[in-house]
Amino acid sequence: MTSLLRLGVNIDHVATIRNARGGDHPDPMRAVRIVEAAGGDGITVHLREDRRHIRDSDLDTIMAGAHLPINLEMAATEEMLKIALRHKPHAACIVPEKRKERTTEGGLDAAGQHNHLAPIIGRLLDAGIRVSLFIEPDARQIEASMHLRAPVVEFHTGRYAHLFLDGDNAGVEAELKRVADAAALCAKNGIEPHAGHGLTFENVQPIAAIPQLAELNIGHYLVGEAIFIGLDESVRKMRTLMDAAR
Numbered sequence: 001m002t003s004l005l006r007l008g009v010n011i012d013h014v015a016t017i018r019n020a021r022g023g024d025h026p027d028p029m030r031a032v033r034i035v036e037a038a039g040g041d042g043i044t045v046h047l048r049e050d051r052r053h054i055r056d057s058d059l060d061t062i063m064a065g066a067h068l069p070i071n072l073e074m075a076a077t078e079e080m081l082k083i084a085l086r087h088k089p090h091a092a093c094i095v096p097e098k099r100k101e102r103t104t105e106g107g108l109d110a111a112g113q114h115n116h117l118a119p120i121i122g123r124l125l126d127a128g129i130r131v132s133l134f135i136e137p138d139a140r141q142i143e144a145s146m147h148l149r150a151p152v153v154e155f156h157t158g159r160y161a162h163l164f165l166d167g168d169n170a171g172v173e174a175e176l177k178r179v180a181d182a183a184a185l186c187a188k189n190g191i192e193p194h195a196g197h198g199l200t201f202e203n204v205q206p207i208a209a210i211p212q213l214a215e216l217n218i219g220h221y222l223v224g225e226a227i228f229i230g231l232d233e234s235v236r237k238m239r240t241l242m243d244a245a246r
């Protein structure tokens with residue numbers, strides 16, 4: 001019997017579409033309500049340093065109005081730390097952030113950045129925020145995350161998603177094994193493993209089948225698919241595929 005796999009829905013790209021016109025439609029808060037009704041388990045937002053999608057005012061509204069737990073993705077900067085401490089979301093996922101990247105392109109170097117990350121993680125934990133580190137699925141980064149006292153890590157599945165798209169079956173299998181081994185290592189050491197990035201209806205099930213994973217965070221594909229089938233159906237279908245994989 002495996003436990004339920006939670007679905008965190010990243011609604012950043014509802015704001016991306018809104019910002020393309022500069023008005024207030026589509027409203028990310030309306031997306032929150034739909035995700036709540038469709039069986040999502042959490043709302044994920046990434047307040048990027050350049051505010052290219054979610055803005056500070058969105059975070060205010062979502063924190064005040066959402067009924068689901070909020071997972072705030074944030075760079076490890078003093079500015080983001082202050083914002084997180086003011087809002088006290090359920091969880092904060094620390095991500096590497098480069099200004100020019102289109103999305104979060106790789107995992108956090110938890111091992112190499114220990115001295116920078118330790119005080120930030122300490123202050124988030126002291127405030128009762130569940131800290132997650134967005135890392136590549138490898139033992140060195142997991143060990144570093146343990147030293148940093150992170151209760152949760154999220155594995156970057158971007159490489160898996162790219163290999164899947166390329167039809168590289170051997171590569172996909174190797175990458176799945178890397179995620180599965182990393183998830184097992186986390187479970188053995190009392191860290192809760194999550195995963196996310198580039199997951200779609202087509203590629204989600206082998207990842208969802210990894211029994212130790214407790215949560216997937218999925219955004220771009222769900223919002224993109226919402227254009228064709230609606231956000232409600234998009235979330236419901238992902239939920240059904242994830243449940244069927246368990």
Ligand code: PXP
Binds near residue numbers: 217218221
């Ligand atoms: N998890 C983290 C930590 C991310 O940075 C992102 C992208 O913002 C996601 C999950 C969701 O990725 P995608 O939008 O490709 O589904």
